[in-house]
Amino acid sequence: MHTKITMAISNLLKQCIFAALVIFALGTGCSRKNVSVSSKETSRNQFKIIGYLPNRPDLLAAAAQVDFAKITHLYIAFVNPDSLGNLMGTANLKAMAELAHSRNVKIMASIGGGGAPHYYPSFLTGEKKAKLINDLVNLAVNNNLDGIDVDLEGALIDANYENFVVDLAASLKQKNKQITAAIATVYKDQFTDKALAQFDFVNIMSYDRTGPWRPEKPGPHSPYEMAEEDLDYWLSTRKIPKEKLTLGVPFYGYGFGGTAPESISFKNILQQYPDSVMQDEMKINGGAVYYNGIPTIRKKTELALQKVSGVMIWQLLQDSTEKKSLLGEIDEVVKRKK
Numbered sequence: 001m002h003t004k005i006t007m008a009i010s011n012l013l014k015q016c017i018f019a020a021l022v023i024f025a026l027g028t029g030c031s032r033k034n035v036s037v038s039s040k041e042t043s044r045n046q047f048k049i050i051g052y053l054p055n056r057p058d059l060l061a062a063a064a065q066v067d068f069a070k071i072t073h074l075y076i077a078f079v080n081p082d083s084l085g086n087l088m089g090t091a092n093l094k095a096m097a098e099l100a101h102s103r104n105v106k107i108m109a110s111i112g113g114g115g116a117p118h119y120y121p122s123f124l125t126g127e128k129k130a131k132l133i134n135d136l137v138n139l140a141v142n143n144n145l146d147g148i149d150v151d152l153e154g155a156l157i158d159a160n161y162e163n164f165v166v167d168l169a170a171s172l173k174q175k176n177k178q179i180t181a182a183i184a185t186v187y188k189d190q191f192t193d194k195a196l197a198q199f200d201f202v203n204i205m206s207y208d209r210t211g212p213w214r215p216e217k218p219g220p221h222s223p224y225e226m227a228e229e230d231l232d233y234w235l236s237t238r239k240i241p242k243e244k245l246t247l248g249v250p251f252y253g254y255g256f257g258g259t260a261p262e263s264i265s266f267k268n269i270l271q272q273y274p275d276s277v278m279q280d281e282m283k284i285n286g287g288a289v290y291y292n293g294i295p296t297i298r299k300k301t302e303l304a305l306q307k308v309s310g311v312m313i314w315q316l317l318q319d320s321t322e323k324k325s326l327l328g329e330i331d332e333v334v335k336r337k338k
Contacts, residue, residue, distance in 0.1 A: 050072065051315065052314050053316050060095060067328075070327050071105055071327070073107070073108065074100050074105050074108070075149050076109050077149075077315070078151070079111060081120075081123055085128060085132065097143050097145055098144070108146055109136075111150060113151050114154075121155070121158060124164045129160070137171045147179055147180065147200070161190070165181070165199070166194070169199070179200060180200055182205050182248070183202050183205065185230045201246065201310075205248045206222060207249070212263065219290060224303075231245070231247060231303070242307060242309055244309070246309060247310070247311055247312065248313070249330075250292055251267075251315060252291065252315075253292075256289075257288060258286025259287065260284050260287030261289065265317075266291060266292075269282065270324055276293065277324050298333050302333055313327065
């Protein structure tokens, strides 16, 4: 039997070699898809540029403002269950996936968020958990999404969080879908190593150190030093490989004092004060607004290139345009390093 198998294998190899020579002569590949990958595409895949896009009824119109050539991943935020467990905000996802994939961009639906529904904890256990996981997997499969992003924060990183992400990851991976997470160092003790190990990669929310909820603590909410400290913790203390980490950056600022706005996009800052593009702080209406201007965004991107595998942005619609675009600056830094 072994001799017959050996002869059969030998004949098969001869046939394969002949076929390969014919294919080579014809200038085609072994697959209907071109399997060659340019060095540019390889670099693009290695360093991720992830942008969140708020989910809303005019999602497709909002997507027209996104420069897909400058991102590798698009996260739709958010898709959450209503009080009965039915997922909301799903209408445009399939069309969005088609658009993203046509631009060589991966697309994920993100769940949770800082303003997640108060009833969310009940969906992380029991029959509600099973239904939510099933619905999320079907959402990804039926809409051709690349996976699900878990942005559960604060009290939602509870005793049920680990089991929820373990089960969700297992179900998604059965369908060849990815699972990622947004994490913040302020919640570091709530994340178990087992939970973190479930994710294909995690995005560090290196912002919101302070904000309108802490008026007694005015100042920068996302300084460069915070990015350094966050990366050091997740790399050195929690031992997450650099390939599974990205650094989050804000496209918005917070105001303190006087009549300064509590929250304002980078785009609106520049519309009102165009000369503030190179700064991180702006005096306004008897108070101050703190944000990340172009120099800090460039410096953080360089740090991410050195230390981890990508940059994550909250959120794309808050950006300015043309030469004052923060996304444009990120793209320029990354391309310069290729």
